[in-house]
Amino acid sequence: MAARPRVGVTGNGRRWAPSWWCSALALRLAGATPERISVRHPPSGKALDGLVIGGGNDIAPEHYQGDIDAKVKLDPERDELEIQWINRAIDTGIPLLGICRGAQLINVVLGGNLHQDIRPLRKRTYNRPGLLPTKQVKVEESSVLAELCGKLQLRVNSLHHQAIRDTGEGLEVVGRDLDQITQAVEHINGQPIIGVQWHPEYLFYLPSQFALFRWLVSRMR
Numbered sequence: 001m002a003a004r005p006r007v008g009v010t011g012n013g014r015r016w017a018p019s020w021w022c023s024a025l026a027l028r029l030a031g032a033t034p035e036r037i038s039v040r041h042p043p044s045g046k047a048l049d050g051l052v053i054g055g056g057n058d059i060a061p062e063h064y065q066g067d068i069d070a071k072v073k074l075d076p077e078r079d080e081l082e083i084q085w086i087n088r089a090i091d092t093g094i095p096l097l098g099i100c101r102g103a104q105l106i107n108v109v110l111g112g113n114l115h116q117d118i119r120p121l122r123k124r125t126y127n128r129p130g131l132l133p134t135k136q137v138k139v140e141e142s143s144v145l146a147e148l149c150g151k152l153q154l155r156v157n158s159l160h161h162q163a164i165r166d167t168g169e170g171l172e173v174v175g176r177d178l179d180q181i182t183q184a185v186e187h188i189n190g191q192p193i194i195g196v197q198w199h200p201e202y203l204f205y206l207p208s209q210f211a212l213f214r215w216l217v218s219r220m221r
Contacts, residue, residue: 005220006046007032010082010102011054012075013040019054019099022201023213027052029204030213032220037085039077049220050095053082053102055199058162063105064113072116083109095192095219097212100160103185103195110168115181118163124178129159131202137183143174144186145194148215149208156183156198156209163197171195192219 009023024034032050037043058072060079082102086109089096098106104114115121125135133155139146146152154175164182167173170191175184187193194212203209 004031004033005049005217006035007050007052007216007220008035008037008043008048008085009052009054010037010078010085012056012078013038019056019199019201022204023052023054023099026201026204026210026213027217030210030217032213032217037081039075039081048094050216051085051089051097052216053086053096053098053105054201055100055102055159057101059101059105059108059114061116064108066114066116070116079105090191090193093191095216096194097216098193098195099201100197100199101162103197104162104164106193106195107164107168107171107185110171112164112168112171113166115163115165117161118181119161121181122179125158131157131159131199133157133203133206135177135198137175137177137198139184140174143184144215145174145184145196148211150211151208154208156196156200157202158197159199160197164195192216 027034057075060074061068135158137154139152170187171185172188173182183197185195200209200212
């Protein structure tokens with residue numbers, strides 16, 4: 001029997017980490033073996049075939065020329081760890097899925113920047129965070145994301161107060177919410193990179209969201 005592909009999943013180092021457990025289950029159902037990576041969970045050293053950069057605290061503003069005096073919850077060690085892994089994935093060409101903070105950090109690594117606080121920009125969507133798919137996202141018809149999800153309008157969850165402002169090199173916006181805030185990006189030059197602002201790991205019971213994990217596994221060599 002062929003070995004199952006191995007996927008690194010970055011995130012916080014806490015023992016109780018629902019995002020890790022849900023991502024791990026989704027990846028197992030998609031046919032992969034997940035490996036947890038954090039500042040408290042060193043990598044096994046086994047080769048990885050794909051990478052998920054998970055959600056969590058805000059990215060330190062010095063990485064994208066943000067306001068360094070803003071009151072935000074930061075995790076500098078995690079920033080550095082995940083920046084290294086994103087660069088490694090880009091250099092080796094393994095598929096890369098960014099979730100919420102992960103999508104933002106991929107964008108920052110590629111030279112983009114962020115809205116440090118989107119709450120004042122909200123006009124047509126709620127600021128209230130939630131795990132249920134209550135927010136609307138419109139997806140570009142020609143995008144990989146639209147092909148994967150099989151829909152041009154998605155209902156997603158929302159746990160964030162920051163978002164991508166200007167895209168990094170090679171990324172294009174393929175999903176926006178009702179306020180035209182970026183909700184999804186993908187690479188335009190064929191590199192297997194998708195970033196979503198929501199949390200598909202909490203919605204993997206929906207075929208359109210589980211499709212993201214299936215895509216990651218399908219693009220592995």
